Amino acid sequence: MTTPSQAQVRSSVAQAKTVVVKVGSSSLTSSTGHLDVARLNALVAALAEVRRMGANVVLVSSGAIAAGFGPLGFDARPADVTTQQATASVGQGLLMAHYEAAFGRYGIRVGQILITAADTIRSVQYRNAQRTLKRLLQLGVVPIVNENDALASNEIRFGDNDRLSALIANLVRADALVLLTDVDGLYTAPPCEEGAKRLDYVPNVEKILDKIRVSGSGSDLGTGGMVTKLEAAHVAAASGIPTVLTKAENAGPAMLGDPVGTAFAPIRHRGSSRRLWIGYAAAPRGELIVDDGAAQAVRGGRASLLAAGVVAVDREFSAGDPVWICDEEGNHLAKGLSSFDSEEIAQMLGKNTSELKHEFGAEYAHPLVHRDNLVLV
Numbered sequence: 001m002t003t004p005s006q007a008q009v010r011s012s013v014a015q016a017k018t019v020v021v022k023v024g025s026s027s028l029t030s031s032t033g034h035l036d037v038a039r040l041n042a043l044v045a046a047l048a049e050v051r052r053m054g055a056n057v058v059l060v061s062s063g064a065i066a067a068g069f070g071p072l073g074f075d076a077r078p079a080d081v082t083t084q085q086a087t088a089s090v091g092q093g094l095l096m097a098h099y100e101a102a103f104g105r106y107g108i109r110v111g112q113i114l115i116t117a118a119d120t121i122r123s124v125q126y127r128n129a130q131r132t133l134k135r136l137l138q139l140g141v142v143p144i145v146n147e148n149d150a151l152a153s154n155e156i157r158f159g160d161n162d163r164l165s166a167l168i169a170n171l172v173r174a175d176a177l178v179l180l181t182d183v184d185g186l187y188t189a190p191p192c193e194e195g196a197k198r199l200d201y202v203p204n205v206e207k208i209l210d211k212i213r214v215s216g217s218g219s220d221l222g223t224g225g226m227v228t229k230l231e232a233a234h235v236a237a238a239s240g241i242p243t244v245l246t247k248a249e250n251a252g253p254a255m256l257g258d259p260v261g262t263a264f265a266p267i268r269h270r271g272s273s274r275r276l277w278i279g280y281a282a283a284p285r286g287e288l289i290v291d292d293g294a295a296q297a298v299r300g301g302r303a304s305l306l307a308a309g310v311v312a313v314d315r316e317f318s319a320g321d322p323v324w325i326c327d328e329e330g331n332h333l334a335k336g337l338s339s340f341d342s343e344e345i346a347q348m349l350g351k352n353t354s355e356l357k358h359e360f361g362a363e364y365a366h367p368l369v370h371r372d373n374l375v376l377v
């Protein structure tokens with residue numbers, strides 16, 4: 001596709017029919033880390049204006065931990081994951097109460113969606129999330145999405161909401177993604193470093209990844225820092241969605257197409273795909289090691305992985321879990337969702353479809369990973 005100009009990207013953001021806005025903890029909190037309701041109200045005012053102009057808004061909001069630790073009597077945001085999860089469970093309701101009150105002043109209803117990465121890589125849950133979000137938007141509701149911190153297990157937790165927001169943008173086929181944070185855009189190096197300069201336009205996010213330096217969060221409040229924001233801009237660009245990254249105070253101007261923050265152009269055509277979630281959200285729980293023939297077929301991008309080409313299975317996992325597909329040298333070729341438990345696969349290795357049917361029954365005469373559930377890396 002031809003690379004659009006910055007003006008074209010800004011104007012497509014301004015004309016977006018559906019926009020996903022992500023706000024980070026650092027933009028909703030005071031210097032002590034507590035939820036700052038005045039900042040939340042200011043954001044809602046900007047979002048209500050965009051709704052008034054006719055656009056659908058999906059808000060991906062962090063802030064549950066920030067809202068929860070004060071009422072629980074902690075002096076600061078807890079550092080251990082289990083306490084963070086418990087704190088988020090207390091804070092999420094309080095956060096939503098503030099959003100309900102704030103949006104209510106503009107006559108706008110909100111709906112809460114809590115998502116875990118693990119839930120949404122499987123097709124049934126993926127379609128459910130898609131259907132519910134679509135219906136909420138049809139009903140004029142602003143869906144407010146957060147990671148389901150209380151349930152997300154440690155190793156598969158997003159932790160930050162940046163990548164989640166890009167996947168949601170893909171899921172709802174948004175026309176724009178707006179990432180709101182505590183810096184006014186992407187800099188050539190962490191902004192605390194001397195000489196770091198803001199980029200106002202990134203025509204191809206893939207081409208700048210090795211030219212700029214990014215680090216994790218600059219505060220104790222946010223989680224992913226610029227690393228995960230760039231990943232989010234990348235996922236969005238690859239789904240054909242433009243992104244604007246800016247500070248929360250610029251939410252209004254950013255959505256109106258003003259040249260604030262950093263604009264990222266889409267790099268591929270639009271498309272919504274659950275396979276994107278498998279690529280970005282799935283944390284593999286095991287490995288399937290394949291022979292040269294199967295490796296070639298998988299690399300070709302259109303084949304399912306058959307048991308006949310699999311030489312070994314590593315670690316324990318269940319049917320439906322994400323796994324790595326590796327060649328015999330240990331290189332990762334693809335991620336996919338396994339159709340069988342690791343124990344079953346151990347019996348199926350190297351067998352062709354008719355052998356599987358004959359030995360174990362017709363329900364075993366299927367690929368170990370169907371091509372619809374397989375993503376090259």
Ligand SMILES: Nc1ncnc2c1ncn2[C@@H]1O[C@H](COP(=O)(O)OP(=O)(O)O)[C@@H](O)[C@H]1O
Nearest residue numbers: 024025026181187189215217218222223225226
């Ligand atoms: N190259 C960079 N450009 C801009 N910000 C950067 C860069 N590298 C690291 N950062 C840091 O990323 C931080 C924003 O991420 P984070 O604290 O996780 O915020 P949020 O809570 O909004 O997700 C900034 O405050 C900044 O210190």
Ligand SMILES: N[C@@H](CCC(=O)OP(=O)(O)O)C(=O)O
Nearest residue numbers: 024025063064065161223224
């Ligand atoms: N789900 C967590 C978000 C964690 C977090 O800080 O995310 P972010 O601000 O996006 O780096 C919460 O609501 O507190």
